[in-house]
Amino acid sequence: MTEMLSYEFMQRALIAAVFTGLAAPAIGTFLVQRRLALLGDGIGHVALTGVALGLLTNVAPVLTAIVVAIIGAIIIELLRMFGRTSGDVALAMLFYGGISGGVLLINLAGESAATLNTFLFGSITTVSNSDLVVVALLAVLVIGLAVGLSPQLFAVCQDEEHAQVSGVPVRVYSILIAVLAAVTITVAMRTVGLLLVSALMVVPVAASQQLTRSFRTTHLAAMAIGLFAAVGGVVSSYQINTQPGPTIVLLALAVFAVAALFGAAARRVRGRRHPVDFARGDI
């Protein structure tokens, strides 16, 4: 453990994992609440085109990725708002366009499959100090807005029309959610990679809601699970010598499996202790 911490690249990797692990579920909870769990994947694919564009034009891939991902996120929200395309079809088109564009541009840039691989599955151990600063700043922004605006975001995701009648600028918040998701994806690109980014936004939420009843607990517990999976994944990937991205995601899935078992057991116990009470809550 101490040996591991003595490597500077591992210190950076762990710090990046902390920020990613907290930020991804912080915004992912709202995506799941809106039933747009796959939005993260769609934006991730689009971000790949952004990365490729960066490699082709010799601009930092993180920058081009973030710009392209935000544009993609806004387009998908506009399609949902004004277009006749339903959310899932718009998403499917993003998937196809993003991945084809990305691979095509990477070919044009003359980059090898290995480069592609680092973006698809993450390369947390190559995080530089300046990368780390960008990751930290963006993650703090995402976490701050996702937690600070949670009453508004909750209302928009729970019942868009009611929120609008209550005077919440629903379109602004919808676009904000998509943009924050896009930012998170570029933040997490280095840690878990574009193909698995969305897993870190969705799986911790799925895990925490096995055990919770309220939105607030689900939100916070998801962030805790994300933190555990990201840090635990980096540590175990070092110990068993695997790629961090998939290790993090498998760890999150393991937490989900345990939570699902516990949740089912807890519900059975509760059911036995309080046999069906027909009058409960009904007057």
Next chain:
Amino acid sequence: MSERSTQPLKARGVSVALDGRPVLRQVDLDVSAGEFVALLGANGSGKSTFVRAATGLVPMSSGTVELFGTPLDRFRDRHRLGYVPQRSRAVAGVPATVHEVVMSGRLAHRRLLGWSTKADAAAVTAAISRVGLPDRTRSSLSELSGGQQQRVLIARALASEAELLVMDEPTAGVDHDNQESLAELLGGLVHEGTSVLLVAHELGPLRPLIDRAIVLHSGEVAYEGPCEGLVGEDHAHVHMHTGQPPVPEGLTGEGVWR
């Protein structure tokens, strides 16, 4: 004169086209302060569309709506308006407690990035007990029955302590006893000066509260007057649906809002 300018709802010549098809034609509808107005009509006659146009959810092709004397597009005092949408899908992808959902009815009172205040908490608790669910406050919405969920949506509208309540079939799926408690509750609110625009198929226990009924037929006002005047065709219309279960959303064309 000042009485007129604070009239909660004043709609003139409201026409709405959805997908290029006219759904409402030249509807005039007023709700005065302290008045209880029922909006009736067959499935697809445009009741929800009117309510959605009047609250700014669907654009009008012509006509004007004033809320409390302010044109709809400039109306900012959203806390004066409480809304119960017509829907069956209140449950989202992440669990939320009754308290949390009802608390979202307080948003128009709250500041950006602010904690909820004692007043917010008190209004939420009061609204939840008013719909008879005080012991389910911490339950997840998905653990409640359809009728209980409907009452949660009513509580969310009540929590705003609004001066005008716009309710789209709030009693759909609510049993007779709870409709009676709702009638009692609304009666009390109207007595205190709250105005109500209620869409319903079945007036049931609410009938004695209603000052004026408006019947829509194919997007046009077919009758306006007291409940007792609901005779002939309109009467048949209102009663045709009495006792029928609410039509699932998918069948009414309401569900297309993704």
